[in-house]
Amino acid sequence: MRFGIVVNEGPYTHQASDSAYQFAKAVLARGHEIFRVFFYHDGVNNGTRYTVPPQDDRNLQKLWSELAETHKLDLVVCIAAAQRRGILDANEAKRQGKDGDNIAPGFRISGLGQLIEAGIQSDRLVTFGD
Amino acid sequence: MSEQPSKKKFLYINRKAPYGTIYALESLEVVLIGAAFEQEVSLAFLDDGVFQLMEGQDTTGVGMKNFSKTYRALGDYEVRKFYVEKESLAERGLSVENLMPVTYEDEDDDYAEKPSIILVDRAEMAKVIAANDVILSF
Numbered sequence: 414m415r416f417g418i419v420v421n422e423g424p425y426t427h428q429a430s431d432s433a434y435q436f437a438k439a440v441l442a443r444g445h446e447i448f449r450v451f452f453y454h455d456g457v458n459n460g461t462r463y464t465v466p467p468q469d470d471r472n473l474q475k476l477w478s479e480l481a482e483t484h485k486l487d488l489v490v491c492i493a494a495a496q497r498r499g500i501l502d503a504n505e506a507k508r509q510g511k512d513g514d515n516i517a518p519g520f521r522i523s524g525l526g527q528l529i530e531a532g533i534q535s536d537r538l539v540t541f542g543d
Numbered sequence: 544m545s546e547q548p549s550k551k552k553f554l555y556i557n558r559k560a561p562y563g564t565i566y567a568l569e570s571l572e573v574v575l576i577g578a579a580f581e582q583e584v585s586l587a588f589l590d591d592g593v594f595q596l597m598e599g600q601d602t603t604g605v606g607m608k609n610f611s612k613t614y615r616a617l618g619d620y621e622v623r624k625f626y627v628e629k630e631s632l633a634e635r636g637l638s639v640e641n642l643m644p645v646t647y648e649d650e651d652d653d654y655a656e657k658p659s660i661i662l663v664d665r666a667e668m669a670k671v672i673a674a675n676d677v678i679l680s681f
Contacts, residue, residue, distance in 0.1 A: 494569060497565075525572060529580045530580075532676075543566075
């Protein structure tokens with residue numbers, strides 16, 4: 414089966430990102446396909462490489478980046494939600510005149526159409542949020 | 544199972560009041576973008592989400608953008624079904640008279656203006672949800 418996953422909350426404050434990550438791993442372990450993981454609302458905060466959680470805790474951004482690299486996952490951060498919350502890639506930083514970018518490896522910034530497409534193309538769209 | 548139909552039924556479920564959190568505003572942004580994909584789109588309002596449709600919203604005191612007019616424009620984007628849960632209204636001391644009028648123009652009926660708001664009870668809402676393909680809950 415082909416899954417789409419939506420993450421609507423940031424890391425650590427909510428369990429949503431942890432649950433979505435565990436779900437994604439389980440989906441892949443069962444031999445299913447993940448069409449895309451879409452990060453919306455505060456979920457875009459999963460995609461900054463500048464988080465530094467304590468060393469004895471999980472690093473959700475790294476876990477997502479590693480999962481994306483291993484399984485060639487498409488991790489998409491909503492551009493409108495990202496701009497509100499200060500998540501930028503190099504192109505956006507240049508376009509907006511900001512002095513740096515913070516997007517994490519394996520994540521890309523794109524539009525809400527990617528969420529709609531995930532709904533159309535997936536057998537199941539599973540949302541993790543508040 | 545992965546051969547997807549070109550047209551699916553999208554239901555956006557709105558459960559939160561409009562200004563206390565950003566969910567309502569960012570839900571509307573998805574609805575507006577999604578309208579361009581020529582899918583069948585409906586909205587549902589339940590729990591505190593019914594406050595999103597309140598008549599006479601005024602945000603000047605809180606300094607936030609008043610986006611309530613956007614709901615009334617959705618008819619032009621082929622979004623014509625606003626399912627509002629009766630129990631959620633009643634539990635908050637509200638009735639449909641407290642909601643803003645939302646209408647669409649029916650091109651099959653000489654462009655007559657028709658109401659978009661459809662009152663349903665909780666059991667009917669469950670059927671509405673079950674009848675859709677993609678559920679996005681905000």
